[in-house]
Amino acid sequence: MNNRQTQTRLGLGAVIFSLLLAGLAIPRWVSSPSNVPNIVLSPLFWPYVLAGLTGLTGLGLLASRAFQDDDPTPINPPIDDPRRGALRLAGMALLMVVAMGLMSWLGMVWTCMGLLLATALLVRTRHPRAAMICAVAAPLLLYAFFAHVAGVAIPQGQLVRLP
Amino acid sequence: MSMLDSLAAGLALVGNLEAFLALAGGIAIGVIGGAIPGMSATMAVALTLPFTFAMQPITGILLLLGVYKGGIFGGSIPAILIKTPGTPASSATVLDGYPMAERGEAGRALGMSLWASCTADLVSNLALILVAGWLASFALSFGPPEFFTLILFSLTIIAGVSGDSLLRGALSAMLGLLLATVGLDLVYGTNRFTFGDPSLMGGLNFIAVLIGLFAIPEVLAMVWHPTGHLGKARKLGHNRVTLADYRRSFVSILRGSFIGVFLGSIPGIGAAPSAFLAYSEARRKSPNRANFGKGEIEGVAAAEAGNNGVAGATLIPLLALGVPGDVITAIIIGAFMVHGLQPGPMMFIMNVDIIYGLFLGLLISSVFLLIIGSVAIRGFRYVADVPRRLLVPVVLILCIYGVYAVNNNVFDVGVMFAMGWVGFLMMRCHVPAAPFLIAFILGPLLEDNFRQAMLMSGSDPSILVRGPITWFFWALTVITVVAILRSGLKSRRDAAPSGTPDPSPRS
Structure with missing residues (x-):
């Protein structure tokens, strides 16, 4: 375009x-x-x-x-495979919808762990192990800070409750 | 009591280790709080407030003021490094700070941000000390018609952040103004675009819209094209801000500081509009205006000066009149009250030692900000060296926690996701996001003041030109609009003789 x-x-x-x-x-x-x-x-x-x-x-x-002139140059740089790109975007939209749905049942921490890992895989990270570590550590650290330092009531979910 | 006696009394209050530690600790907490997207300086101040109850009044208030000042600067760190403003006030810093980081000049952008912040902070503190009474009395004479004309003038800054196409900027601003109408009508209490959902009755959460518009499109862009960033310089390098950079941006820093002081002294305006206005003015006056939005260091300097210039000035109405200038000073007024102090004209008579103690503490805070800010930059800037395909998913999670924490509401996370898609579409269509945000901030203020003015006058529009202040702002608005139109026509004329029509004229 x-x-x-x-x-x-x-x-x-x-x-x-x-x-x-x-x-x-x-x-x-x-x-x-x-x-x-x-x-x-x-x-x-x-x-x-x-x-x-x-x-x-x-x-x-x-x-x-x-x-304006009718310059045919596209305004956005083209990508290798637009169809795959569109599929990835659709996948991301689905992930967001699923995350919103799961947050009250599974809790914010566990949902975010899954979302982080899924997003890292979706963007084809070259560091899957680091992504796994981040997926576990980042939501837990943020939970510890917001729940215990800032006093925010992070949704805990129905399955596993954190202290 | 003479001024020297008052100064001596103030010095006796703050000249101790406890007060210095409170100030330094406050700035450190603020920088960290501001640097975490979604946490914001407001939240950091609110969280620190309970810790001040057991302290001496001056120590507690200095701690909170340190958090406030540190928080406003801290917001620029993620704005530059990961295009996610830590506070709404840092939104304008993204415009040039992030392109600089993309170019591998994050260290330089962060350095300029710190120097501009400290300079503006100093100017703002001096303004508070020197002209508090006069500016406060001026701000007191603002009614709804004056606010309406001021905000109308502020909306012309959209032209400065619209990039190549003014019309696309205008479209973005219209969408922002429309989105700001969601919620209960403030005069009649009726529903506007709430679709029967109680979560929408209070309007959309500003932080959710802000983060959705600026941070989530980056995540989606990464999903759309995961390897798009490869080959782009994003290392910090060893670029540091130089004295030449500072000297070149000094006029913009001073102008931004004064804009911050002026807008900060008017209750209710806040740091974000000030940053955008300072940025826009710098762009208008700069010989490098073509580079603005593409990584111009003067743009970073102006935006940071604009938002930090507000910090001291918001204390002018607070101390002189007992009127909080923004949300943060509203929290700080609570700290005064907890300690049995009532800010206002009588405080200058009854507690003059505390007033002068605060003035001295604020002056010292600029030096502390410079030292602690330098350390913080060294600590936080390595975020830029983290692989992007690892950083972006972590940022997504950080945004979710940050947005949720503002109101403890999962609905806001949904708003953030939705705004992320809007922002992504705008990014793909080259519609600038900054006008959207400015309009979203200023829209409710514009409408409320307009309707209040109409209620006051019995719907007589002549109230909007009722005195010198309104005339002044109307004149500024007209001059600005004419200047924008002339500049658009000039750029088209300049493009025509070269035989290469402008592909995206400012039309």
Whole structure:
């Protein structure tokens, strides 16, 4: 994707987003009392102003394409295998979702141990042993600090409870 | 009591080993706390507060002030080394500090950060001592219309951090402003984009958004392209900041310090906007403005001067009026009260020895910061030598603990992950993240002050131009906007004759 294509997509995205905000999101998810004396005091006023400005920015982005050359150079450096890259990203998203789900059941420390190790493997670390040591030590050290020094109630989970 | 008597009384209070140890210990705790992403100077001060209860009032308060000052500087260490600001105030330091670290000049960036921090700290302390009364009375005359115009002017700094495309910066800022509307409406208490979830009613946690936007995209970029960093210089080398670097950045450091002093003396503004404004002003005035955002040492100096300039100045309204300037001074006011002291005009009469003791302690703190900061840099900078594919997963875990610890809420971790994906998409589309963050900080302040002004005036907009302070800020805003437009047009004109149109004009 070159610079001009990016600008076009951003512009279109901003315009569509502002229309969605003004037509759907603000009426549905921003509530306002019926007795507001003046429109500028309404909780709806600011979101509508911002939706309008977002739309204008989007139009500005679309209009500014005219001043840009159609240089085909991609704005981001290419990677060897984009499909694998996308799969790794999907894997990371899945890891995040699983970590969020597991945190209350397994506890933050054990979840973070798994997440750290899985992330290190996902980025193909050249130091798997060091990654394993970090995966055990880092969450435990952070737990010791936050739970015992800072007094933060780190989620313990249902299976193994730490002192 | 004459000024000399007061100074002597103050010296008698702080001229002992206990006070010096408290100050040095506080700075060390603060630097460590600030250097841990997500911990923040606020949390470090809050955690230290209970330890001061058993101390003498002056010792306890010096300890907390040391933590505060150390924390603000400490935030720059991870900002430069791992692109993760340890405190919100260090967000602007990332813009040039991290590119310098990428280039193998982390030592130089950290050194400049320390020197700029200490200089700004000294300027801020002197300002507190010399002009506390006058600045406090000026800040007292700010009402919602004045705050609205000030914040509107502050939003023009977005132009300075938008990189090549002003419109992409504006889009980023709009998203930040929109995200800041999430939560309960402050005037009517109605829901705005809460989707019926009580976790969203208080709005999104600033730290979660900050870390999500700056740190998580780095993790995702590493996942997308694990070998992308190979071949890039990231060693610290033996680069140290030189006197020539310091001299070249001195004007920016002084300007940033004064911006910090001015904004710090106004309650509620805080160090992050000050850092961004100082950075933006340095960029505007610098002959090296083209290098800003790509690893310009003057950018690091300006940002650090901006945020450290606030540290002493936030004590101006605290000591002179009893009004806390930010969250940290609100915690510190608690320490005063625990010790039976009531900050305010009467304290200058009843406890003048403590006031002067604090002034002297603050002056000494700048020297301690320089010494302890140098040691801390040596200790922390080796983080940059850790293999990135090992460091990044550890940073992810650090972010999770840090974000969770702010509110003891797992929901915030989810917000951080979500913002990480937003930040990653923005990174891929070359939409700058800094305007998003500035708008997210300033958005609620802008809206609240606007609506308060409208409530005060019965919706009469003329209140927004009610006096010299508002005129001053309106004029500054107009001048800045005109300057931005002129600069955009000029860069386009400059690009046209060369026959190579600007691929990403400031349009």
